[in-house]
Amino acid sequence: MSKGERLICTVCRNQLPLTEYTYNVENPFDSIFYGRVSVKKSNSFLFFTDNGIVKNLIHHLKYKNQEHIGDFLGDWCGSILREKGNIPKIDLVIPVPLHKKKLKKRGYNQVSLFAQKIATHLNSTYLEDVLIKTKNTKTQTKKDRFFRWQSNQDLFQLNPKHTIANKNILLVDDVVTTGATLESCVKAFDAEEGISIYILTMAIVL
Numbered sequence: 001m002s003k004g005e006r007l008i009c010t011v012c013r014n015q016l017p018l019t020e021y022t023y024n025v026e027n028p029f030d031s032i033f034y035g036r037v038s039v040k041k042s043n044s045f046l047f048f049t050d051n052g053i054v055k056n057l058i059h060h061l062k063y064k065n066q067e068h069i070g071d072f073l074g075d076w077c078g079s080i081l082r083e084k085g086n087i088p089k090i091d092l093v094i095p096v097p098l099h100k101k102k103l104k105k106r107g108y109n110q111v112s113l114f115a116q117k118i119a120t121h122l123n124s125t126y127l128e129d130v131l132i133k134t135k136n137t138k139t140q141t142k143k144d145r146f147f148r149w150q151s152n153q154d155l156f157q158l159n160p161k162h163t164i165a166n167k168n169i170l171l172v173d174d175v176v177t178t179g180a181t182l183e184s185c186v187k188a189f190d191a192e193e194g195i196s197i198y199i200l201t202m203a204i205v206l
Contacts (some may be wrong), residue, residue: 002043017047017052019045019046019047021043022043022085023085023087029043029176029201033186038197043199043201046204047204054203058202058203068113071114071116073114073119079080086124090124092124093125094126095114095172097128097133098133099134099137111202118200132157155181156185156187158169158189165193166193166195168198168199169195174202175203
């Protein structure tokens with residue numbers, strides 16, 4: 001890399017497939033939740049394919065102890081959202097959590113630094129432990145939509161120490177495929193009054 005370049009070179013950065021989704025125009029991500037759960041608007045930063053730079057970045061972020069990738073992507077995505085994302089005022093930025101056993105094994109939640117940067121750019125409050133994952137599930141990358149939906153029922157619950165009523169919430173995850181995990185997270189908020197949920201992921205599978 002040349003002087004001033006961070007994490008990836010300028011050539012590779014320019015090749016990253018940005019979705020260019022915003023929060024005021026309907027996109028394919030929105031349709032995932034139609035008739036399933038109440039989500040105001042969904043957005044994703046990058047397109048994820050079976051081969052390519054995005055897959056490598058996410059893989060190294062999750063499994064190669066390169067947590068700083070989340071910081072890099074969050075800073076980039078956050079600056080775009082702030083300048084032209086048309087996102088409403090967000091009160092709380094909440095990451096999808098890992099189960100405590102997986103968190104202990106990995107040492108970090110791969111979504112945390114990404115979500116923290118997003119919160120900084122949006123001038124919002126970042127809260128790490130609003131959601132609690134109740135079961136330690138295995139990766140579901142190769143499972144179909146119904147199996148994921150079935151596996152993710154009642155998978156998350158709210159931490160009672162937080163008061164989140166009447167808030168605009170941005171729920172943040174790494175990669176969305178079927179949306180089953182995010183759907184389960186959103187359902188955990190069902191009993192809360194006056195909340196509006198928006199979603200952001202690092203990448204969406206084509």
